Every structure is written in structure tokens, then in C-alpha cells.
Amino acid sequence: MIRVTDLRLPLHHPDEALPAAIRKRLRIEPRDLIRHTVARRAHDARDRTSIALVYSVDVAVRNEAAVLARFRRDRQVQLTPDTRYRPVATAPAGVARPVVIGAGPCGLFAGLILAQMGYRPIILDRGKVVRERTKDTWGLWRKSVLNPESNVQFGEGGAGTFSDGKLYSRIKDDRFLDRKVLTEFVRAGAPPEILTEAHPHIGTFRLVKMVENMRETIEALGGEYRFSTRVDGIDVVDDAGGGRRVRGLHLHDSGYLEADRVVLAIGHSARDTFAMLYEAGVHVEAKPFSIGVRIEHPQSWIDQARFGADAGNPILGAAEYHISHHCSNGRTVYSFCMCPGGTVVAATSEEGRVATNGMSQYSRNERNANSGFVVAIDPVRDFPGDPLAGLALQRHWEERAFVAGGSSYKAPAQRLGDFLAGRPSTTLGSVVPSYRPGVTPTDLAECLPDFAVAAMREALPVFGRQIRGYDHPDVVMTGVETRTSSPVRFTRGADFQSLNTAGLFPAGEGAGYAGGILSAAVDGIKVAEAVALSIGGSVVDARAA
Known part of the structure; x- marks a missing residue:
């Protein structure tokens, strides 16, 4: 088949317009178009008065070779790529079982790929199975009761389970590993349209069932899960070459698990595990x-600002935004993890601290939009010296937020107008905050570094000029957002193993190699393949036809 890209049609086009556009683009007669399927659909709303749909389609035509020859220099008319996933190896008989620490998106796909190759992985997670973990998470949101081992960050599905479920990223891979991720998600119960939408998402409720289905698949292939199993120590020995190698893991219950191949997929909030590995x-x-903070606007404001008269069109769905500003103090302020039609959620995993995140369901039909409104920081400038200094910085501001919120897991919040004016909020306005277990109006400047406050105050009017209503005085800001990504990187080599500890495979967001569900899952696939190749067995050329 032939892949035709960048076919642009008006938002309200009739069904016949797409095949007509294909025929026009390929310069063929109606009888020569056998069939077509949509490979990808996006929308271009830069001009909200004339929103366009942008298609990539796979087309079967008569005399395909002649059509391709006619367009041999046209990058928008090419042979449809083969996106099928091919494993790199199959497990040899009697191989020691690899261990995956963490059952988030990265650990889930590392475990799945290892299981599909026959390696029967053991998957450890300090938290609980996803439905029990969901109950514990709601315990914080509804009753202000935190379980430090089972919450938004820890447990089956990882932090991505309680998020917008975005399934897109900027990663590029000539083996289409992102397609493998989406295909497995559909097999596990995700809506098929995630395979064609340019910005697919799933939402929390659907993710719960999908995670369960994927666990069942891994177990059916010989994999094993062990929940409520925290790794408290790593057993490292000297190898024959003068280096270090993993030999096993010390577990929280004084148990010991022999392991010479360990995937480290612990997520960005496993601070105690970071410290253990460092030591x-x-x-x-x-x-x-x-x-930074989470910032909330009525979703209708964002829809109107982005789509104009077409706000509410079901094809467009709830509007999103991505904005950034380079400030006069050298800082960059940007939107992060935007959740259309969602809620701001309590995302702490440690007692006496408050951290926020955003979450949406598949429908994205809650009243407010929210996103991270954050300032980029770096080790050299902001937390030099100790590799774990970023953890201390996060904890410091989370503790300040906990106190400012009333020391009850309520979050500190402020009207945007008060934040710009430099005065504490005593009440909130027309925008109702969605954070549970509730907010306390206060002064967010007490919960953030001075440089971040200055940068955010500069950026807000700029963003207001880009998105009408963004800097409305009643907009709610809720603090603090500290867990945009891991503050550490467990550096690995070209073989995906730790630079100084053979057999340890740092992976995903917690190891500093991903950001979001899709990129973490893809990294999990790559690391699983590296584990398999390090073991040996029947090696397969993954790029072979």
C-alpha cells in the first residue's frame, strides 16, 4: 500500500471529500482507487476561523508501482511502512529469570516484552494491585489518609494511571516501537482510535482495566508479579574483570532474591530507592x-480561545495548549502535562508533604482544564554538588506547601490576580478548584523559590496574550508541582546497563530516560531487548522482513 501524508480538508468536510482528495493528490481515476484507511488524523487550529483536519492515509491502488514511480521524489507519497514489532531474541532453556523493579508503564512493557520472548520475568512493585491501590489513593483524596506505599506514585500502573493518559511524545524510532505500545494497549482494551488520532489519550478509569489485562497476559506467558514488595538493598559483587555486577536484591521483609539481570523501572518518586542505590x-x-503549580481554567474558556465558533465540536474534543516563555531572569516558564476537562489531584507519596498533578478521564468532560505552570531548574545553577540535592529541594518546597495548606494534605491555592499583585488570597473567585482533599487560600510565594515566583509573574501576562482568559484574575493556582520528572539520572551505557554496575538496567522516567507514558513504555521495550541480548539465546534480527 501507499502512505499519503498531509492531506488537508476543512473541519466540516463530507465523507466523499477524503477519497476525492486522495485521487487528486495521486492523479488517478476513481476506478484506480481500490480502498483507503486513515493512518493518522490531526487538526490544525492555528487559524480558529478556518480549522483544518490533516490526514495520513494508506491507499491501495491499481498499478501501485507506476504511482510510486511518479512520486519517487515526493516524501508525502511513499510505500506504507511495515510497523509490525519483531522480537530481538528468544529465551534459551534454563535461563535465570530477569527481575523488573516497578510496574509502571516502563516496567509493564519491559515485563511484557521479556515474557513474549520467553524469559518469564519476575516483576516487583512496592505498591498494591491497581484496584486496591486505587482505593488507597481515594483514601488520601477523600479522607486525607496517606498510605506511603500505595498511592498516586506507587502501585500497579505507576504514576501514569492517575493522569490524562496521554499517549504521544516526540520520540523517533525507525522500528515503530511506539506503535507496538499502542497496539498492545488496544489489545488490552484501549479504544482503537488511539491508533489513528494524532494526540491519543486513555484516561484513568480505562487504564485500570487495561493494566489488569496486561498483567494477565504476562502471567499467562510465565511471568510472575510480587506486589507489596519493596527493594531495600542491592547485592553487588566484584566480577572477574575488575568491575561490579548485580547478584541479588534485599527485600523489605528481610527476604533475598537472586538476580543477575535487574531492570530498574522505579518511577520518578522512589526517593528512598534513589538514596539506597546511591549508597x-x-x-x-x-x-x-x-x-511550579497547577493552574486551572474553565475548559470552556480554553475551547473558545482555541476553536472559536467550533468549540464543542466532537471531532476536536476538549482543547489543549502548549506554551512557553523565556524570561528576563534567564528562566523558562512553560505549560506541562496539560489535562483538558480534568482535575488537579494530590500526588504526594511522603507524609507531611503536598505535591500536585493533573488527571483526566477518557471523556475529558470535567468543568476545568488544568496544567502544570512550571519553571525549569538545573543542577549547576540551583542544586549543585550532591547528586541527590534535587530530592532535598523537592522535599523542602513540598513541606512548605503542606504547612501553607494547613498541615492536613489540603493544598495551598491562590487567585491569579492576587499572585500577580503579591498579596495572599483570603477567598477564591469564580473558578472553583478541583483539588481534593481541598485547598487553603494563601500566598503561593511562600511555597516557591523567589526566582520561580518572579518568572511566573512575568510569564502570566504573556500567556494571557496568547490564550484569551489565561491570566484572568479568578484563575486558580494550586501548589506545588515538583514532580515533573526525575531529579536524577542513573547513567547507562550503549548496552543499557549501568555505567558501573553490570546487570543493572536503569529504565524509564525514574532513571532519567523518559517523560510520560509512551516514552517510558518504549524505553521499557528497549531495555527488555537489551536484557535479552545480554543473556544470549536465539538472537533474531529485529529489522528483518
Whole structure:
């Protein structure tokens, strides 16, 4: 088949317009178009008065070779790529079982790929199965009761389970590993349209069932899950070449698990595990992250600002935005993890601290839009020296937020107008905050670094000129957003193993190699393949036809 890209049609086009556009683009007669399927659909709303749909389609035509020859220099008319996933190896008989620490998106796909190749992985997670974990999470949101081992961050599905469920990223891979992720999600119960939408998402409720279905698949292939199993130590020995190698894991219940291949997919909030690995001598370095707040607007404001008269069109759905500003103090302020039609959620995993995140359901039909409104920070400038200094910085501001919120897991919040004026909020306005277990009006400047406050105050009017209503005085800001990404990177080599600890495979967001569900899942696939190739067995050329 032939892949035709960048076919642009008006938002309200009739069904016949797409095949007509294909025929016109390929310069063929109606009888020569056998069939077509949509490979991808996006929308271009830069001009909200004339919104366009942008299609990529796979087309079967008569005399395909002649059509391709006619367009051999046209990058928008090419042979449809083969996106099928091919494993790189199959497990040899009697191989020691690899261990995956963490059952978030990265660990889930590392475990799935290892299971599909026959390696029967053991998957450890400090939290609970996803439905029990969901109950614990709601315990914080509804009753202000935190379970430090089972919450938004820890448990089956990882932090991505309680998010917007976005399934897009900027990663590029000539083996279409992102397609493998989406295909497996559809097999597990995700809506098929995630395979064609340019910005697919799933939402929390659907993710719960999908995670369960994927666990069942892994177990049916010989994999094993062990929940409520925290790794408290790593057993490292000297190898024959003078280096270090993993031999096993010390578990929280004084148990010991032999393992010479360990995938480290622990997520960006496993701070105690970061410290344990650092103390064990595993190579780690500080990396940049961001700090700020969650900002909420009525979704209708964002829809109107982005889509104009077409706001509410079901094809367009709830509007999103991505904005940034480079400030006079050298800082960059940007929107992060925008959740259309969603809620702001309590995302702490440690007692006496408040951290926020955003979440949406598949319908995206809640009253407010929210996103991170954050300032980029880096180790050299903001937390030099100790590789774990970023953890201390996060904890410091989360503790300040906890106190400012009333020391009850309520979050500090402020009207945008008060924030710009430099005065504490005593009441909130027309925009109703969605955060549970509730907010306390206060002064967010007490919960953020001075440089971040200055940068945010500069950026707000700029964003208001880009999105009408963004800087409305009644907009609610809720603090603090500290967990945009991991503050550390467990550096690995070209073989995906730790620079100084053989057999340890740092992976995903917690190891500093991903950001979001899709990129973490893709990294999990790559690391699983690296584990398989390090073991040996029947090696397959993954790029072979």
C-alpha cells in the first residue's frame, strides 16, 4: 500500500471529500482507487476561523508501482511502512529469570516484552494491585489518609494511571516501537482510535482495566508479579574483570532474591530507592526538572480561545495548549502535562508533604482544564554538588506547601490576580478548584523559590496574550508541582546497563530516560531487548522482513 501524508480538508468536510482528495493528490481515476484507511488524523487550529483536519492515509491502488514511480521524489507519497514489532531474541532453556523493579508503564512493557520472548520475568512493585491501590489513593483524596506505599506514585500502573493518559511524545524510532505500545494497549482494551488520532489519550478509569489485562497476559506467558514488595538493598559483587555486577536484591521483609539481570523501572518518586542505590555505589547524577503549580481554567474558556465558533465540536474534543516563555531572569516558564476537562489531584507519596498533578478521564468532560505552570531548574545553577540535592529541594518546597495548606494534605491555592499583585488570597473567585482533599487560600510565594515566583509573574501576562482568559484574575493556582520528572539520572551505557554496575538496567522516567507514558513504555521495550541480548539465546534480527 501507499502512505499519503498531509492531506488537508476543512473541519466540516463530507465523507466523499477524503477519497476525492486522495485521487487528486495521486492523479488517478476513481476506478484506480481500490480502498483507503486513515493512518493518522490531526487538526490544525492555528487559524480558529478556518480549522483544518490533516490526514495520513494508506491507499491501495491499481498499478501501485507506476504511482510510486511518479512520486519517487515526493516524501508525502511513499510505500506504507511495515510497523509490525519483531522480537530481538528468544529465551534459551534454563535461563535465570530477569527481575523488573516497578510496574509502571516502563516496567509493564519491559515485563511484557521479556515474557513474549520467553524469559518469564519476575516483576516487583512496592505498591498494591491497581484496584486496591486505587482505593488507597481515594483514601488520601477523600479522607486525607496517606498510605506511603500505595498511592498516586506507587502501585500497579505507576504514576501514569492517575493522569490524562496521554499517549504521544516526540520520540523517533525507525522500528515503530511506539506503535507496538499502542497496539498492545488496544489489545488490552484501549479504544482503537488511539491508533489513528494524532494526540491519543486513555484516561484513568480505562487504564485500570487495561493494566489488569496486561498483567494477565504476562502471567499467562510465565511471568510472575510480587506486589507489596519493596527493594531495600542491592547485592553487588566484584566480577572477574575488575568491575561490579548485580547478584541479588534485599527485600523489605528481610527476604533475598537472586538476580543477575535487574531492570530498574522505579518511577520518578522512589526517593528512598534513589538514596539506597546511591549508597550502594550505583552511578547516579543530578538532572534538570521543573517546579511550579497547577493552574486551572474553565475548559470552556480554553475551547473558545482555541476553536472559536467550533468549540464543542466532537471531532476536536476538549482543547489543549502548549506554551512557553523565556524570561528576563534567564528562566523558562512553560505549560506541562496539560489535562483538558480534568482535575488537579494530590500526588504526594511522603507524609507531611503536598505535591500536585493533573488527571483526566477518557471523556475529558470535567468543568476545568488544568496544567502544570512550571519553571525549569538545573543542577549547576540551583542544586549543585550532591547528586541527590534535587530530592532535598523537592522535599523542602513540598513541606512548605503542606504547612501553607494547613498541615492536613489540603493544598495551598491562590487567585491569579492576587499572585500577580503579591498579596495572599483570603477567598477564591469564580473558578472553583478541583483539588481534593481541598485547598487553603494563601500566598503561593511562600511555597516557591523567589526566582520561580518572579518568572511566573512575568510569564502570566504573556500567556494571557496568547490564550484569551489565561491570566484572568479568578484563575486558580494550586501548589506545588515538583514532580515533573526525575531529579536524577542513573547513567547507562550503549548496552543499557549501568555505567558501573553490570546487570543493572536503569529504565524509564525514574532513571532519567523518559517523560510520560509512551516514552517510558518504549524505553521499557528497549531495555527488555537489551536484557535479552545480554543473556544470549536465539538472537533474531529485529529489522528483518
